[in-house]
Amino acid sequence: MKVDLFDFELPSERIALRPARPRDAAKLLVAEGAAPFADRKVRDLPQILRKGDVLVFNDTRVIPAQLEGRRGEAKIGATLHKRVDLRRWQAFVRNAKRLRPGDTIDFGEGVSAVAEARHGDGSFTLAFAGDEPVEALLERAGTMPLPPYIAGKRGTDAADRSDYQTMFAREDGAVAAPTAALHFTPALIEALDRAGIGRETLTLHVGAGTFLPVKADDTADHAMHAEWGRIDAETADRLNAARQAGGRTIAVGTTSLRLLESAAGGDGLIRPIEGDTAIFITPGYRFKAIDGLMTNFHLPKSTLFMLVSALMGLERMQAAYSHAIAHDYRFYSYGDSSLLIP
Structure with missing residues (x-):
């Protein structure tokens, strides 16, 4: 596909330079099937998701790279x-x-x-x-490796040491945060627990390649940088059991999604995995392991906007981003979030 298909105009004032405070006060754009878009807050997740659903987080920790x-x-x-x-x-x-x-x-x-x-x-x-x-x-x-669209507008400071780290961060090795999980707080996790919504963790060490622009004119000519990830056997078993019981697997972030899809077979079952993945998901891809995605808003012509377009359809995502811009959503790593359920 032509990379220009994934372009859009974003006013520079929509780029968030600091996270929402508290973190779960960020906006959440809900796009489920063909239903009208819903403007919610991240803290509303316990009311939006179903009992038995499982959120899958990336526990990588950003190093001062x-x-x-x-x-x-x-x-x-x-x-x-x-x-x-x-x-x-x-x-x-x-x-x-x-x-x-x-x-x-x-x-x-x-x-x-x-x-x-x-x-x-x-x-x-x-x-x-x-x-x-x-x-x-x-x-x-x-120092913390803030994305260029933030670092180009302000210097890195002491607040970024905690702001650019999720509450799940445990395994050293990432040079970019799995930003969808930046919105979670202990209070929100407690509310999700009470609602019967499960959670699992995997590890994918996000590389700096996530910030690199796609220079090719066609997606077929773009090469992804490999990143190291791991899902252990016990986690894979629990995820498979929850899905077979009727729960939905909701990846928190494109990093979690990419590793889950790398670990899944054609039968939709997740296998243990440890090693590099360079999976590149574009429209036409058949998703095997996930039923939905929580993710921030991504750059034009980026591999991540291609991924969400593969999940929801390009026209649907173009409409979602137009809605977000018109309704003052904040974009990129420190910005607001979306819940995408095809």
Whole structure:
């Protein structure tokens, strides 16, 4: 499909620079089947969902993966993208023309890394020096990797350390937040529990590739960056049992959805999975594992807008986004949310 089909105009003032407070006060656009759109709040979920439904959250934790350093006199920026091993990460590099394999980048605070190899997409493998865990080095020298559409309008500050982290964050490794889950609070979880709505967690370490624009003219020519994920056998069994009992599987975020779909067979059953996935979902895809999706509003011509269009239909999503813009919804990572049930 032509990538231009997924374009739309978004007024810049609709881009949220801070999250709603409290988090569950964010707006929720409900699109269910062909029914009229409903304007609700995230805190209304216990009344919207059914007893027996299961929400599936991503428990990845965002690390301070944005680094600023120097190679000699040259300023070098690095955004860690994907772990290679205990000391090596693949990273997107700013001012990469000033960096060659074998060069050392000094990131300050006693943190340095050698640029080992340049990859075809322009990224580098960085090998961090010393014996300290890389996570400890990042806590000292790194900052939270806010999306470009936020970082370009304001600096990262102390509030982002907590704002850009979900309440489920447990497994270190993401360089972008699974933003749909940013809206959840302990009070909302208690209300969902009382309503008989289940919850499960999986892990998908979101990579910086989620921010990259689609440069191809046709979706067939776009290559997704791989991300590491895991669903254990016990979680897969519980999800399958809940669905067979009539409950709906609602992915909280496109990251949860992509891993669930990667783990599902043609029979709709979810199998345990551990490893990389580069699944790219566009219109025409047949969903196997999920019955709905809770997700924020995405960028034009992005792989994520393609995904929601695959779930609901392109015309339906174009109408939903037009509704959201007209009704003052806030967009992107710190913005409002939607509940999409085909």
